[in-house]
Every structure is written in C-alpha cells, then in structure tokens.
Amino acid sequence: MSSDSFNKSFPVSWEELHRTAKALAWRLTEVGPFDGIVAITRGGLVPAAVVARELSIRIIDTISVASYGVEGDDKERGRINVMKNCEIAGKGAGWLIVDDLVDTGETAKAVRSILPDAHFATVYAKPAGRPLVDTYVTEVSQDTWIHFPWDLEPRPVEPISSLRR
Numbered sequence: 001m002s003s004d005s006f007n008k009s010f011p012v013s014w015e016e017l018h019r020t021a022k023a024l025a026w027r028l029t030e031v032g033p034f035d036g037i038v039a040i041t042r043g044g045l046v047p048a049a050v051v052a053r054e055l056s057i058r059i060i061d062t063i064s065v066a067s068y069g070v071e072g073d074d075k076e077r078g079r080i081n082v083m084k085n086c087e088i089a090g091k092g093a094g095w096l097i098v099d100d101l102v103d104t105g106e107t108a109k110a111v112r113s114i115l116p117d118a119h120f121a122t123v124y125a126k127p128a129g130r131p132l133v134d135t136y137v138t139e140v141s142q143d144t145w146i147h148f149p150w151d152l153e154p155r156p157v158e159p160i161s162s163l164r165r
C-alpha cells in the first residue's frame with residue numbers, strides 16, 4: 001500500500017491510548033501469567049509500559065524493528081530491518097510480545113519468526129495483519145492511518161467557515 005492509499009485518518013489521544021492499552025491488559029489477564037514482555041520498538045514501548053504496570057510485569061526486553069519512514073515518508077513502507085534482537089533463549093513460550101499495531105503484518109511475521117511460541121498482542125489491528133495477532137482491542141480499516149499521540153501536537157486550525165469559502 002503506498003502512502004496516498006491511506007485516505008482515512010484516526011488520531012489517538014494519550015487518554016484514549018491509555019484506556020485502550022488498559023483494555024488490552026484486561027484481555028490478557030485471561031491468557032497469562034507471562035514471564036515477561038518483549039516490546040517491539042518504538043511503537044510498542046508505551047503500550048508495553050501500560051500493560052506491564054497493569055499485569056505487574058517487571059521484566060521487559062525489546063526487539064527493534066523499523067520499516068516505515070526510512071525513506072523520509074512516515075507512511076511509506078520500506079524493507080523490514082531488525083535492528084536489535086531480544087536476549088530470550090528459546091522460542092518465547094510464556095512471553096508476551098506487545099506492539100502498538102499490526103498493519104500489513106510484515107513486522108509481526110519477522111517477530112514471530114524469532115519468537116514463534118510467544119503470545120502476540122497489539123492495541124490496534126488492520127485486517128491484513130489481524131491473523132498474525134493473538135489478542136488486540138480495536139480494529140480499523142486497511143486504508144486508515146492511525147496517528148499516535150507521540151506523532152501529534154495541538155495546533156490552531158481555521159474555522160469551518162473559512163474552509164468553505
């Protein structure tokens with residue numbers, strides 16, 4: 001999908017993300033307990049912190065994956081680049097992987113090939129990636145771009161009347 005295929009916008013506030021990540025933690029109470037969390041950086045870091053707090057998990061490892069925005073366009077996907085692996089021995093049984101969202105599923109596929117036995121959880125899921133996730137909370141359509149609070153800032157906007165001139 002190229003960046004101009006995202007014709008819907010779904011801005012998420014800090015409060016909304018906190019509430020939805022907490023809803024994810026509630027769902028995960030039915031699945032755990034977990035030995036620890038593997039957060040997929042960078043987007044998984046904030047949801048992982050919320051889930052860790054709610055489930056009293058103190059051990060957090062990371063896998064660093066980058067693919068979008070590498071060419072300067074935030075919505076343009078590049079090649080999956082695993083920049084740092086986790087330090088977990090074995091296939092991840094008993095571990096919880098947390099990311100902010102699954103979109104095409106390419107990041108999830110790369111992470112699952114490293115930890116095939118871990119439980120994969122995201123806050124948001126788009127249809128193409130949904131089959132790769134074990135637990136998620138909110139589904140959005142494939143042509144929606146989710147704007148996370150760390151990518152947003154409040155700005156003045158023109159009144160509606162000026163847009164209609």
Ligand SMILES: O=P(O)(O)OC[C@H]1O[C@H](OP(=O)(O)OP(=O)(O)O)[C@H](O)[C@@H]1O
Pocket residue numbers: 040041042043044065066067068069099100101102103104105106107108129
């Ligand atoms: O299902 P996919 O199509 O692979 O997309 C989902 C991934 O894309 C984003 O990460 P990104 O690579 O932009 O890096 P970031 O987490 O550092 O923002 C997001 O945080 C997911 O990890």
Ligand SMILES: O=c1[nH]c(=O)c2nc[nH]c2[nH]1
Pocket residue numbers: 068101103144145146147148151
């Ligand atoms: O901030 C983001 N919003 C998205 O919808 C998305 N899809 C992949 N990567 C993404 N990053």
Ligand SMILES: [Mg+2]
Pocket residue numbers: 040041042043044065099107
């Ligand atoms: Mg990411």
